[in-house]
Amino acid sequence: MKRSKLVIFTACLSLTVFQKSPEAAPEKYTWGNVSFEGGGFVSSVIPSKTQLGLVYIRTDVGGAYRWDSTGGRWIPLMDAVSQLDVGLLGTEALALDPQDSRRLYILAGTEYFSKGKTMIFRSSDYGNTFDTVNVTSLFQAHGNGMGRNTGEKLAVDPQNSAILFCGSRTKGLFKSSDTGKTWTPVAGTASTAGSSITSDNGISFILFDPSNGKTASGGTKTIYMGVAKTPGNLYVSNDGGESFTTVAGAPTNLMAMRAALAQGNLYITFSSGPGPHNVSTGAVWKYTTASSEWTNITPKDSAYFGTGSPGRAHGFGGISIDPKDPRHLILSTINCYSAQYRWSNKKDNAGDIIFESTDGGTTWRNLFPAWITNDGTNPNVDANGNAWIDGNAIHWAGSIEFDPFNPKVVWAVSGNGVFRTDDISATSPIWKFQSRGLEETVPLDIVSVPGGPLVTAIGDYDGARYFNIYKSAPAHEPRIGTTVSLGYGPLNGTFVRAGHITDYSSNPATEFDVMYYSTDTAKTWTKLPTPKAGKGYTVLNADGSVILHRAEVGNIVYRSDDKGATWTTVTGLDGQSSTCRIIPDPVDKNIFYILDQQGWFMVSSDGGASFTKQTRINDDQTGLYQNSSSLMRTVPGKKGHLWIPLDQNQLWQLGGYSRNGLALTEDGGKTFVRFPAVNVC
Template sequence: MNKKIIFIIFLLVSTVSSFAQFTFKNIPIGGGGFVTGVISHKTTGDIYCRTDVGGAYRWDAVSNKWVQLLNWIPDGQGGYMGVEALAIDEQNPNNIYMLCGTSYINNGATAILKSTDKGNSFTVVDVTSKFKAHGNGYGRGNGERLVVDPHNSSVLFCGTRANGLWKSIDGGVTWNLAWNGVTSTPNENGICFVLFDPSTASGGTTKTMYIGVSRKGAGNANFYKSTDGGVTFTPISPTTDFMPHRAVLQGTTMYVTYADSEGPGTNNAGRVFKLNTSTGVWTNVTPLTWGNTSLSYGGVDIDPANVNRVVISTTGVYNNNQYGTAWGDFIYFSTDGGSTWTIKNGSNSTFNNNGIGYTAGQVNWAECAVFDPFDSNKVRVVGGGGIFTCPNITATNPVWKLDVIGIEETAFLDGISIPGGPFVCAMGDMDGFLLNDITTFPQQLLQPNVGTNRSVVFAAGNTNKLARSSDGGKQVYYSADMGATWTGCTTTKGPGGRLALSADGGTIINCPNDANFSQQQKVYYSTDNGTNWTESTGVAVWGAIPVADPMNSNYFYIYNPSDGKMYVSSNKGVSFSALGNPGYTSVPWSTTLIRPVLGYEGHVWVPLANNGLKYSIDHGQTYTTISNVTYCRSIGIGKAAPNAAYPTLFIWGTVGGVKGLFRSTDKGVNWIRINDDAHQYGGIEMIVGDNNVFGRAYLAVQGITYTEDLSTLGIENNTVLSNNQIVLYPNPSSKTINLTVEKPNEIVRISVFDMLGRSVETIEQSDIKSEMALGTALTPNIYIVKVFGTNFTKSFKIIKK
């Protein structure tokens, strides 16, 4: 048998049976956020979608799911997850562009992201100084503001919210103002879409184009036409009573949808107009329902194979009894160019939850409706909960499927991993879930179903006892059976906010939302499951997040990022006092989640952003600084490693000059970087460690992302590792590892990484007769060796002496 033998000269770690290999996955929840647009390439069939806060996705037809494209976004650029527009180059479908930015994140930093490989990698063009996007702003579901000239891949136009129309002639690298006839609008939505007429090419560029402007009222033109490639524009508005949302053009036929506001919320009034571009004649083709009146309209598309087949959607309308069970928007279909319309998602339609059992299927905020580029009967409609697909829009009784496999945009607000029990999460808009299995879609929300839950906690010494805080319903709930059932507290002191539950489960601390947003938020405690509440004395912290000592039921802690002090109660929440001072966080307006430590009384860890990471072991009185952590945005604490003396720490921070997700099993003395540059998620604001599985932590990004340590494969002499045809032969006497790949002519690449995840040496071998030594020039330290083949990856940890 031909074999390739590679000698790696290192001293083995004593725990060589553990690989250091990490993975990132999503707990499958499904959709849960506003998909603001679906964009396709009519020739290749490539399909993309954009979201308001959850990045952008490409449809993978082979695996039948959506694939996230923006996991690589680094800390400090998290606002780019708000994708305001997406454009595909018609001449070269490998080229895609995104207009990204969120006004309240990173000071509104805005960029054009360009990919030349369908979103597998991007370059970033910062345009903040020229114009700003707001992917989560009102009007975010309107048409595409960013477009590529269908006849010239170098020419792009971008309509902006407040700075007019901009143009690039070098493939999106540089941008200049093209037209400022309209800049800002009263609703701060500006130019809400740009549309080319492909039939008007001359001199290598398209000459005729249209723009929609998000405004209404007498004298406020809102639809413009240019015949000179965007140099000048002339108003040709069919109405100024409503605001345009989207437009679509095929041949000489154009449709434009209008609503009474920029959306996604509307007031049930609007129009749909049809334009013959050769004659300039507009026709009102608005469907009339509900007493012969119109509604607000958003989505519109023309069948690429038949100009007379048109689909439109209402937006922000809750008058349609969909499937007979959920009230939301209407989807209309016409086969005669808009002369007549048929409702395709009424009570005669059915909902396919696609295995996501807790969903009701409501199509709301339907700002975009499109035909599949390769199947004229298939229609996709966006909504506040994801994407809904109808495989046959012509059916008498259409079926609408929640088509969100791979899309995760739920808001993970809090979570607990109960020792010996389930993972329970509190979610925005959808209560939360009790998850005994994190690999399958949940079938039921936490009950009663009351909307957003802000906080969920458990009693460390009585793990059957849980509590959660909600924006609605009874506002505070408790459970005596590990979250299986919940009882609303008899009284409440206000909605939302955060809770803490004493170790014995006897005391609930409640810090409800301060409706007036003052700097003096009150703290309350109850010793009778919320029948009575008493105000705690000595503490008033805006946005207070209390935590309980997991060992001593008398102690609670509240950190105040505004004055840098730790407020401690040693009498079950009756009173608090400023016992110690870990110092200011460098971003006092942000959420600071301090963490106690299961099994250790008085231990509290405090992330302080640019001021690093500190911890106390004396109930918050004095603090030790973790010197090798210079930045710490968040911390989570989970199950200890085998034979470790302290629970596992997870942080999003900076260690050794490298920013990322790190893990320590020795109380912060040493750190291993878990993530790589492909998994940065714009930074991670909340981490919840798992108390049952070593190496697992839950991250508040794209719903609930979790990371796991795959160090479960043993390395023993002459042991063949599963299905990879690799044999590892440790040889302690010669201090070497011999890797034998039992595949003739297999090309193997070996990379060595330091504990921060930086590649320090790489070598490839394809000659099966030669041998090589790797790592002889490395300085003494701990390293990770990864072996890559055509169909395998294996990793192990070594120490260089």
């Protein structure tokens, strides 16, 4: 999402340069992703049961993708979504038409973006093009909410392609009889509704049972509806969705996550919470539809998994049935950190357990049975050419699926991408990272070193150092996870970054703050003393001799001129400026700049020890406004040259979003020029 903002800023910057020099031809650009591969939560994997090699995934903040089986990479389907509609990249459900493999439907929306706009995307050409139906007035989706790992709550009737059902978080169930063009609420389903769009999942899944035939209107008679509530977690309709009744006998203290149906046996995973985190218990049950009999088939050895005891404090996520053998099942936990994922470089990590059954769930094979010494010769995960994933694990495995055409192949989602094994029957299956083409990181900072590497900072997975932006690059080492920002000293290529680490290798886990410093353009990092503010924003002056540091959530800025050995508090900052970005001059090591929330341009001339207000970028009396986030960009090698986008925090006004454009100062903020040709930046 932040990547899109950077693209918009760069585009308006190039436009401004063209306006300033009309005699120059505009430079041509080719836009694409800086390759990282994965880096975010893949909420679900959906293989087509009717077309070989057709697989889709949906993500919580990065849209949906289709698998290119020939090229071995994911094709993004929603990159055309604009910045104003960025919330639609949160995909909450995805449905395929069992009678027409070309047809695809996506439920999309994010509560805190785009004013909660919710759309049903409809495609008849595998997602190459879409039309959209706005359902915001009926219900709102939240693709990044709790329970996004459940599914699918959007489904196409396998016996009538015109009929779809869509579950919601807080408004019950909706039905369409015209391939998703219009939607009406299903009476009597309000009991499934949660009260919070962000924390309640409402309806988890819709599952059709064609074995009982059709209604008079041509729809499937029997429909099951799973709900993330306790009690009342499973409902059934025997009249094509006209009415639903509670299925008696279901676990009363757990929420329904996912389900799979074959030969009259409905297999359901349950968890104590909607997931993907804050889940401590769970179970797996088989419901025999003909006799209404419930059987607990939760995996166990000396005790049941999912009980909440040490090593078993988790729920259950995905479940899938081998289309060629209804007794062959695959199952995943969720929010479990007990399985050992071993890499060939001797790194290992803990994550979700995957189970296999060949007798309909009577017994289960734990594919990660024990922790063993990792000497590099017995890996069970494979980076598959990716440069950063090593040392990570499959986690948040809320969805797992057989390849319907080759049951040895199994797909599993994870909080860092998607994995696949090509032989689930192996004694120890190898799980390959299959995330090429999938780009779901949250970029937090970026530095393009003139004549050197591109250096990034991202959420969860540190960031990387690139000389080839078309290939994944190793993450910064040592790793700290979310890297809020990068301090950069352009005169000598120094960098600094800070973070907070939780070490789960000990029990209980230990937590500590770290700061690292680099003198070789982020190639290697040296640990500094424990930072004053922990994870947060870091800034270097032009030659890297001064570090400024503020906590991610905090308003005190600290200064060190001895690489973190001692710290002092920066003075001259108030409530309007203390949480703003601090921008170092790229030439003068003594100068820093701040643009505060009221448009005041502030300057430090003593190496960041103190700041004073200099001038104001906006003039309300003449209609020169700004809605900046304090982001400014300096010009390499130019003292006092800063470009300032003025629409980072756009406001909705009569007639549309605010349009303030772009400003430039070439004298360190004493004077500013605005460019009428740039409406929004």
